[in-house]
Amino acid sequence: MLRRIFALMLKEFLALLKDKRSRFVLIIPPLVQLMVFGYAATFDLKHVTYAVFNEDKGSISRDMIAAFHGSPSFQEMPQIERNEQIAVMLDRKTVQMIIHVGPRFTADMLSGRPAPIQIMVDGRNSNTALLIVNYAQDIVNRFNNDWVAGNGGAPPAHIVTRAWFNPNLESRWFFLPGIVGLLTLLVTILVTALSVAREREQGTFDQLLVTPLHPAEILIGKALPGFLIGIGEASLIVMVTVFWFKVPLLGSLLTLYTGVLLFLLSAVGIGLMISSLAVTQQQGMLGAFFFMVPAIILSGFATPIRNMPALVQDLTLLNPMRYFLVVLRGVFLEGTPFHLLIPQFWPLAVIGVVTLAIAGWLFRHRLY
């Protein structure tokens, strides 16, 4: 039995790797994407372009604007001289933000009245707009504190903030473990989603079914390559994340690999299930997308699951990515111990076993 499985596995590996282009597809793109996405996926703003429309002639407005000028998150564009320029610059995307300081700013500050400044932001991407507003508020808050302290009025209470697990609040640390998950999923789907569909389309699957191989043996032979390639790629991606991007890996490797193995089990299961449902490779590819896109969007990768409506939150319970992301972020950044992640581990195992069973059943029962 072992010999038969081994022979089938060998054949699967040959089918995957004998072609130069196929080898290339499995190895190079995921690594390139890791490098590119690793740098692209961040909510930390840099080089936000802004212009200043300063109608105030006093020195305090200059100090306040200098605070923006000195921030690495903002990049100043030429000054605005006339009111009409504001709409033009925002409409044309010349700048992302405009600071408008009224003519009475310095006078208001000196007399102790509140001095308003207007900040206008391009809301085409409302998420970026919100981030820009928060950054600007931060700078103005700091300016205000300095101003109050400089005038001898210390507030009776102050906030002391500490950020655990990510002291500099780098959002890249949040996204990179997520990208490890994304790319592991991608590779597994690449290997499995078309494997049965291709044989069905070419008619070789019928031949496989009339061999002495038991469906369970076919299942194992088809699942192992995805599993092994998945482990290899995941390890590579984890190493790049740790050694190149310097994301701390606080938890134990045992916990991490338990998560990786269980996730691969479920991803291979789903990939093979899609593949054995499909009669043509076109259908297999369609199925891969119909699974992959929602799996990524509803995983908590970019948008918190907490923000989703209750019905969709329930739907995410079927999504293996959801559990894997919790494991990855926990093990990488928080050093979460094994036993606290068991609630993530068992659903992955259940999804894996159920989908693999369905895939094996479909081998013989999918009629076309």
Added chain:
Amino acid sequence: MNNAQMRLLGLIRKEFLQIVRDPSSIAIAFLMPVVLLLLFGYGVSLDSEHVPLGLVVEQPDADTASFTASFGNSRYFSSVPFRNTPEAVDAMMAGRINAVIVLRQDFARRLRQTDGAPIQLVVNGVDANTARIVEGYVTGAWGKWLEHTALQQGQTLNTPVEIVNRVWYNEELESRNFLVPGLIAVIMTLIGALLTAMVMAREWERGTMEALMVTPLAMREVILGKLIPYFILGMGGLALSVAMALWLFHVPLRGSVWLLFATSALFLLTALGMGLLISTVARSQFIAGQLAIITTFLPAFLLSGFIFDINSMPPFVQAITHVIAARYYVAILQTIFLVGNEWSVILPNALALVLLATLFLGLTRLKARKRLE
């Protein structure tokens, strides 16, 4: 009708028959937009709501009560009281709350000393974005409380500089208004590539390409015959997506519908061209499918400016985004939907799409030879 037109029509008819017989193409064009838009439109929101904050007051008295009162439950945050810090920290470790605010025993006493009382804020930094929002919120509540206490003591304490925000084009910061146009770009990328990624490879793999070669059809006609049916299908999918955006999600359309369709047609050509190129280069459906999975969804999702701001990416990543067609289409869609017919944004982006479409289709033409390997 001359011979060339007849030949082309025949090929298009054959392609349509193939589409009808394997309904997966129709599913790509019409089912995918509906499913994805529903999931995204209803399921995804970047607006953090009901972020739970833990509140630990070690020695409750009038001063701490006045401070905690400033955390009136808003739509965005809800405060959860804890008896002591270890309990709150456990809750944060378990992910039940995102931050802990601690008022120490000596809060009231130190309020009256010169260096003031510390308010400890511990945030879970794993989700740095939410952590920053929490920080901003707590600072805001603290400011309100300072003003309030000053007022009670008969003083006026004004925040020196006050920011008056105006977010243009999307005043209510409705994230759906930018997610839906961005999602249309992602969907069209998928539709375009998925429809055509297999079609040339399929002919090679099944040997029917050789049959096509012995006909008088020129390679140019073969490509056109593949392009036209899927273009029609893709535009159908687009019309469906736009209709859903307008009437289901009520995204405002401030520019013209005609411009929207014209630029979308341009983008669809680019996406179909990329699919055809993949299909032609791969020659096997297996590899074409893998390439399509790799090159479409994730780049369009992460590198198009749809979620992550392109300006904030490092220069080499920004350079790479220039070959991602979705980048231009996202800019066009967000502008036509939310701003209007702003030509200074639309024209350069449309031009880039023309260049990319020419590049992809031209390369396809070059790579597709009437020759056996």
